[in-house]
Amino acid sequence: MSPRTSGAAAATAPRTPPxxxxxxxxxxxxxxxxxxxxxxxxxxxxxxxVGDDALQPRSGTPQAAARYGIDLSExxxxxxxxxxxxxxxxxxxxxxxxxxxxLPWAGLPPRIVxxxxxxxxxxxxxxxxxxxxxxxxxxxxxxxxxxxxTHHDDVAAAxxxxxxxxxxxxxxxxxPRVTAKPEGKAPAELxxxxxxxxxxxxxxxxxxxxxxxxxxxxxxxxxxxxxxNPQWLADQARRLGTKAGLDVEVxxxxxxAAGGFGGLLAVGAGSASTPRLVRLTYTPAQGxxxxxxxxxxxxxxxxxxxxxKPREAMVPMKTDMAGAxxxxxxxxxxxxxxxxxxxxxxxxxxxxxxxASSYRPGDVVTIHGGTTVEIANTDAEGRLVLADALAWADAxxxxxxxxxxxxxxxxxxxxxxxxxxALYGTDDALVAxxxxxxxxxxxxxxPMPLVxxxxxxxxxxxxxxxxxxxxxxxxxxxxxxxxxxxxxVGQRAWAHLDIAGPARSxxxxxxxxxxxxxxxxxxxxxxxxxxx
Numbered sequence: 001m002s003p004r005t006s007g008a009a010a011a012t013a014p015r016t017p018p019x020x021x022x023x024x025x026x027x028x029x030x031x032x033x034x035x036x037x038x039x040x041x042x043x044x045x046x047x048x049x050v051g052d053d054a055l056q057p058r059s060g061t062p063q064a065a066a067r068y069g070i071d072l073s074e075x076x077x078x079x080x081x082x083x084x085x086x087x088x089x090x091x092x093x094x095x096x097x098x099x100x101x102x103l104p105w106a107g108l109p110p111r112i113v114x115x116x117x118x119x120x121x122x123x124x125x126x127x128x129x130x131x132x133x134x135x136x137x138x139x140x141x142x143x144x145x146x147x148x149x150t151h152h153d154d155v156a157a158a159x160x161x162x163x164x165x166x167x168x169x170x171x172x173x174x175x176p177r178v179t180a181k182p183e184g185k186a187p188a189e190l191x192x193x194x195x196x197x198x199x200x201x202x203x204x205x206x207x208x209x210x211x212x213x214x215x216x217x218x219x220x221x222x223x224x225x226x227x228x229n230p231q232w233l234a235d236q237a238r239r240l241g242t243k244a245g246l247d248v249e250v251x252x253x254x255x256x257a258a259g260g261f262g263g264l265l266a267v268g269a270g271s272a273s274t275p276r277l278v279r280l281t282y283t284p285a286q287g288x289x290x291x292x293x294x295x296x297x298x299x300x301x302x303x304x305x306x307x308x309k310p311r312e313a314m315v316p317m318k319t320d321m322a323g324a325x326x327x328x329x330x331x332x333x334x335x336x337x338x339x340x341x342x343x344x345x346x347x348x349x350x351x352x353x354x355x356a357s358s359y360r361p362g363d364v365v366t367i368h369g370g371t372t373v374e375i376a377n378t379d380a381e382g383r384l385v386l387a388d389a390l391a392w393a394d395a396x397x398x399x400x401x402x403x404x405x406x407x408x409x410x411x412x413x414x415x416x417x418x419x420x421x422a423l424y425g426t427d428d429a430l431v432a433x434x435x436x437x438x439x440x441x442x443x444x445x446x447p448m449p450l451v452x453x454x455x456x457x458x459x460x461x462x463x464x465x466x467x468x469x470x471x472x473x474x475x476x477x478x479x480x481x482x483x484x485x486x487x488x489v490g491q492r493a494w495a496h497l498d499i500a501g502p503a504r505s506x507x508x509x510x511x512x513x514x515x516x517x518x519x520x521x522x523x524x525x526x527x528x529x530x531x532x
Contacts, residue, residue, distance in 0.1 A: 014212075014215070014216050014219065014240070015176070015215055015219060016212055016215070017169040017172060017173070017187075017208060017211045017212055017215055018169070018172055018186070018187045018188065018189050018190065019189045019190070020165050020168065020169065020189070020190045020191075020192065020204055020207070020208055021189075021190075021191050021192070021204070022161060022191075022192045022195045022196050022197075022200050022201055022204055023143070023191050023192065023193050023194075023195070023196065024194070024195065024196035024197075025193065025194070026060065026063060026145075026193060026194045027041065027043075027060050027063045027064045027067060027143075027145060027193060027194075028063050028066075028067060030143065030193055032141075032143055032191060033067075033108055033109060033143060034107050034108065037140070037141050038109045038140075038141045038142065038143045038191070039109055039110070039111060039136075039139040039140050039141055039142065039188065040090070040109050040110075040111035040112065040113050040136055040139055040142045040143075040188075041064055041108070041109050041111070041112050041113070041142075041143050041144070041145075042112075042113040042114075042115050042132050042135075042136070042142055042143070042144035042145065042146050043057075043058075043060050043061040043064045043072060043112065043113070043114060043115070043144075043145050043146070044057075044058040044059075044060065044061060044114075044115050044116075044117045044128070044145060044146045044147070044148075045057060045058065045061060045072075045073070045076050045081060045083045045114055045115070045116055045117070046058055046083045046116070046117050046118065046119075046120065047082060047083035047084060047116075047118065047119075048083070054073065054077075055073055055076050055077060055081065055082075055083050056083065057072070057073055058117060058120075058145070058148075058149065059145060059148045059149050059150050059194065060145025060148055060193065060194060061073075061145065064112065064145070067108070068093075068104060068105045068108060068112065069103075069104030069105065070091075070104070070105070070112070072091075072112065072114065075089075075091055075114065076089065076114045079114065081114060081116060082116065083116045083117070083118065084116045084118050085116055085117055085118030085119070085123070085124035085125070085127040085128050085131075086116060086118075086127040086128065086130065086131045086510055087114075087115065087116035087131060088113055088114065088115050088116070088131035088132060088134070088135040089113070089114045089135075090111055090112070090113050090114075090135055090136075091111065091112040091113075091114065092110065092111055093105050093110050093111065093112070095110075109143070111139075113132060113135050113136060113142070113144075115128050115131055115132050115135075115144075115146050116128065116131070117146060117147065120147070120149075120160070122159060122160075122162075122163040122440075122442070123163075123442055125146070125147045125160055125163035125164050125167065126163045126164070126166050126167035126170075126442055126510065126511050127167060127510045127511070128146050128147065128164060128167060129146065129147075129163065129164040129165065129166065129167025129168035129169075129171070129511070130167040130168065130170065130171035130510045130511040131167075131171075131510075132144060132146060132164075132167075132168055132190075133167070133168045133169070133170075133171040133172040133187060134171055134508075136187075136188045137172070137185045137186070137187055137188070138185030138186065138188070139188040140188060140189065141188055141189045141190075141191065142188045142189070142190055142191065143191045143193050144164070144190060144191065144192060144193060145193050145194055146164050146192075147160035147161060147163065147164040147192070148160070148192070148193065148194040148195055154197060154199040154200070155199065157195055157197070157199070157200050158199040158200050158202070158203035159203070161192055161195055161200045161203050161204055161207075162203035162204065162206060162207045163207075164192065165190070165192070165203075165204050165207035165208065165211075166207045166210065166211060166441075166442075166511065166522075167510070167511045168190050169207065169208060169211035169215075170211055170214060170511035170512075170513070170518075171508070171510070171511050171513065172187035173214075173215055173218055173513050174513070175218070175222045175513070175514070175515050175516075176219055176222060176223070178224065178227075192204070206337075206529075209333055209336060209337060209525070210333070210441070210521070210522040210525055210526070211522075212333075213329040213330070213332070213333040213518075213521035213522065213525060214329070214517075214518035214521050214522055215518065216325065216328070216329045216332070216518075216521075217322065217325040217326050217328075217329050217516065217518035217520070217521050218513065218515070218516045218517070218518040220233070220236065220321070220325040220328070220516075221318070221319040221321065221322045221325050221503075221515075221516030221518070222318070222319070222515050222516045223318070224318060225300055225301035225317075225318040225351070228300050228301075228318065228321070229271075229273035229300055229301075229351055230268065230273055230274065230275050230276045230298070230300055230349035230350055230351060231273060231274070231276060232300075233276075233278075233298060233300055233321065233324065233347070233349050234250050234276040234278050234347070234349055237250075237278045237280060237328050237345075237347060238250055238278070240328070240332060241280040241328075241331070241332070244282075244332050244335045244336070245335065246280045246281060246282050246331065246332075246335060247279075247280070247281040247283070248278070248279070248280050248281075249278070249279040249280075250276060250277070250278050250279075251276065251277040251278075252274065252276060253265070253274045253275065255277075256275060256276075256277060259368060259392070260366060260367075260368050260369070260370070261275075261277065261348075261367075261368050261388045261392070262365040262366040262367055262368070262388070263365055263367050263368075263373065263384030263385055263387050263388040264277060264348050264350055264384070264385045264388045264389075265365075266359040266363065266365045266375070266384065267299070267305075267350045267352050267359065267378075267381040267384055267385055268350035268351060268352075269357045269358060269359055270305055270306075270352070270353045270354045270355040270356075270357055270358030270359070271350070271351035271352070271353035271355070272353075272355075273300070273351045273353075275348070275349055275350035275351075275385075276347075276349045276350075277346070277347065277348050277349065277388075277389065277392075278345075278346070278347040278349065279344060279345070279346050279347075279397075280328065280331050280332075280344065280345045280347075281331070281342070281343070281344040281345075282331050282334050282335040282342065282343045282344075283342050284338065284339065284340050284341065284342060285338075286340055287342070288340070289339075289340040289341035289342060289531075290341045290342070290400040290401060290531065291341070291342040291343075291344065291397070291398060291399050291400045291401070292341055292342070292343050292344070292399065292400065292401045292403065292528060292531070293343075293344045293345075293346060293393045293397050293399035293401070293402050293403070294326075294327040294330050294331065294343070294344070294345050294346070294403050294404070294405065294524060295323075295327060295345075295346045295347075295348070295386060295389045295390055295393060295402070295403070295404040295405070296321075296322075296323035296324035296325065296326050296327030296328070296345065296346070296347055296404070296405045296406065297320070297321065297322075297323035297324060297348070297382045297385060297386055297404070297405070297406035297407060297408065298321040298323065298324030298325075298347045298348055298349035298350070298385070299317075299320040299321055299349075299350060299351065299352050299381060299382060299385065300318075300320070300321050300349060300350070300351050301317055301318060301320065301351050301352070301353070302314075302317040302320040302351075302352045302379070302381065303317070303352060303353055303354055304352065304354075304378065304379035305352050305353070305354050305358055305359065305378030305379060305381060306354050306358050306359075306360055306361065306378045307361060307377045307378040307379040308354065308379075309379060316504055319407065319503065319504055319515070319516045320352075320382070320407050321349070322405075322407050322499065322503040322504075322516055322518075322519075322520075323404070323405040323406040323407060323497075323499065323503075323520070324347040324348070324349060325516075325518075326405045326499075326518075326519075326520040326521050326524065327345040327346065327347055327405060328345055328347060329518075329521040330343065330345060330520075330521055330524040330525060330528070331343050331344065331345035333521065333525045334525065334528050337525070337528075337529065339528045339529060339531075341528060341531055343528060344393075344397055344399070346389045346392070346393050346397075347389075348385040348386065348388055348389040349385075350381070350385055352378070352379075352381045354378075358378070359375060359378060360375065360378070361375055361376055361377060361378060362374075362375065362376075363375040364462060364463045365384070367384075367387045367388055367391055367488065368387075368388045368391045368392045368395070369391040369392075369395055369488075371387075371391070371464045371465060371487065371488070372463040372464045372465070373387070373460075373463055373464065373465045373466070373467050374460040374462050374463040374465070374466045374467070375467065376466055376467060376468045376469075376470065377467075377468045380467055380468045380481075382406050382407070382408045383408065383467055383481050383484050383485060384467060386404055386406060386408075386485055386488075387467075387484070387485065387487075387488045389404075390402065390404060390485060390488040390489050390494075391488040394488065394489055394490040394492055395490075399492055400492075400493065401427075401430060401492070401493050401494075401495075402489055402492040402493065402494045402495075403430075403434075403494070403495045403496075403497065403524070404485065404494075404495075404496050404497065405497045405499060405520050405524075406496075406497070406498060406499065406500075407498075407499055407500045407503045407504075408478070408481055408498045408499075408500055409422075409477050409478045409481050409498055409500055410477070410500060411476070411477030411478040411479075411481075412477075412478040412498040412499075412500045412501055413500045413501035415478065416446050416501055417501055418501045418502055418504075418505065419444055419501070419502060420444045420445060420446040420501065420502065421438075421443075421444070421445045421446070421497050421498060421499045421501065421502055421519065421520070422445075422446060422448045422478050422482075422497070422498040422501075423435065423438075423445040423446060423447050423448060423495065423496070423497055423498075424447075424448050424449075424450055424479075424482040424486075424495065424496040424498075425447075425493075425494060425495035425496065426450070426486065426489070426492075426493060426494045426495075427493035427494070427495070429493075430493050430494075430495050431447050431495060433527055433530070433531065434495055434497075434523070434527055435447060436530075437523050437524070437526040437527040437530060438523050440526055441522040441523050441526050442511070443502070443519055443520060443522055443523040444502075445497065445523070448478065448479060448482070449479065450479065450482060450483060450486065451476065451479055451483075454474055454476055454479055454480055454483060455483060456471075456474070457469035457470075457471070457474045457476075457480040457483065458480065458483055458484045458487070465484065465487060467484055468480070468481075478498050481498070482496050482498070497520060499519055499520055502517060502519040503516065503517055503519050503520070504516060504517060505517050
C-alpha cells in the first residue's frame with residue numbers, strides 16, 4: 001500500500017443497488033402483506049382532474065384503502081399532497097391498546113406511503129420512485145403499486161416498471177464514507193405489486209443494470225483523491241474488467257513515452273502519481289455488430305496545474321475523472337447485457353498537479369501521431385489527455401463509432417445548466433441516436449454546433465494547434481474545445497459529450513444524488529442496446 005492510500009481502503013468492491021422484483025399478485029391477494037416480510041405498502045395518487053379538487057387514486061390505492069379500512073384519499077389531502085411527482089407521505093399506523101381491540105390493519109404492514117405520480121410519464125415515475133426510496137430508507141422491504149395501471153398493455157407496463165425502478169435505485173444511493181462508523185440506513189428491497197410477465201421482468205433487469213452502472217460511476221468519482229490516483233483507478237479497471245472477462249491493457253509511463261503520448265505525459269508531469277492509459281474491450285460472441293469506442297477523461301484530481309484554480313473550484317475536482325468512470329461502467333454494462341456490438345473503453349488517467357516538472361503555458365507538446373499543440377492554459381488539461389486517447393483509438397482500434405465523455409468545460413454548464421450535457425458530433429445519425437437515448441433515460445443532452453468560423457480559435461503561430469483560444473472575444477468555450485478534439489478523430493463517426501454540468505450536483509434532487517451523479521452511463525448503455 002502506498003503512503004497516499006494508508007488510512008483508507010486501497011481497493012473497493014462495487015456496491016450494488018437493492019433488489020427489485022415484480023410480483024403478479026395485487027394488494028388484495030398478495031401473501032407478502034401478511035407474512036411479516038413487508039414493512040410498508042406504497043400506493044399512488046395523481047393530481048385532481050381539471051375542474052375538480054379531489055386527488056385521483058390510481059390502481060391499487062382503492063384496494064389498499066379497502067383492505068386497511070382507511071380513507072387514503074382523505075389522508076393524502078389532509079397531508080397537503082397535490083399528487084405531483086416526487087411527493088411522498090408516510091402514514092404510521094397505530095398499534096392497538098388492550099387485548100380486546102383489533103384494528104382493521106392487524107397483521108398488515110404498519111406503514112402506508114402515499115406517493116404522487118404526476119402525469120405518469122417516465123420522468124414523473126422516475127421521480128415517484130426516487131421519492132419512495134428516500135421515504136423508506138432503513139426499512140427491510142417495501143411493496144408498491146406505484147406506476148401500475150390496470151389498463152396498461154405489456155409495453156406500457158414495462159415502461160412504467162422500468163421508470164419506477166430506475167428512480168428508486170438511483171435515489172437509494174448514498175456516497176461511500178471513509179469512517180470508522182458503519183454506513184447509515186440501508187435502502188429497502190422493492191417489490192412491484194400487480195406486475196409480472198417476461199416484458200416487465202426484462203425492464204426491471206435493464207433498470208437495475210443501468211442503476212448498477214451509475215452506482216459504479218458515483219462510487220469511483222466520489223472516492224477521495226488521496227486514495228484515487230491514476231494507478232489506483234487503473235488497478236480498479238483491470239480488476240473489474242478481468243472479472244467480467246474483458247481484454248484489458250494498461251500502459252504505464254514507459255509505454256506512454258515510447259508511444260508518443262505527449263499530452264497525457266505533460267499533464268501528469270507535475271504529480272508524484274504517474275499517468276496511465278487503460279483499454280478494456282468487450283467482444284460479443286456474434287461478431288456482426290459495430291465497434292463502438294468510448295473514451296473518458298480521467299483526471300483523478302485537477303488543481304489546474306501552474307494555471308492554478310481558486311480554492312473553491314478545487315473542492316469538487318476529485319470527480320474530474322467522471323468521464324473515465326462512465327466509459328468503464330459502459331463497457332462493463334455492455335458485457336453484462338451481452339450487447340451485439342463490440343465495445344471498447346479507453347481511459348486516459350492523470351493527475352493535474354503542480355511541481356518542479358509541471359508543464360507550462362507556452363510549452364509545445366506532441367500528441368500521439370505527431371500533431372503538436374501550443375499550451376496556453378494548464379487548466380485546460382482534459383482536452384490534451386483526450387486528444388492522445390482519441391488519436392490512439394483512431395489509429396489502432398478501428399472504431400466504427402467513436403464517443404468521448406468528459407467533464408470538460410465550465411462554458412458548457414454556464415450555457416446549459418445542470419440538466420443537460422452539451423453534445424457535439426460529426427455524424428447526424430449518431431447525434432440523433434444519442435439524443436433519443438438521453439430522452440428515454442432522462443439523461444438529457446442538447447445538440448450543439450461545430451461552428452466552422454470558430455476554427456481560428458485552435459490555430460497557433462508556433463505549433464500545429466493551440467488548445468485554447470488566444471482571442472477571448474471568440475467565446476464559445478465548449479464549442480472551441482470540441483473543435484480542438486475533432487482534429488484527432490480522423491474520419492470516424494464521432495460524438496463528444498461535455499458533461500461538466502450534469503456530472504456533479506450540490507444536493508439531492510429526485511433521482512440525482514449530491515456529489516457525483518453518474519450521468520452518462522445509462523445514456524450510453526441505452527444507446528448501445530438500441531443500436532442496429
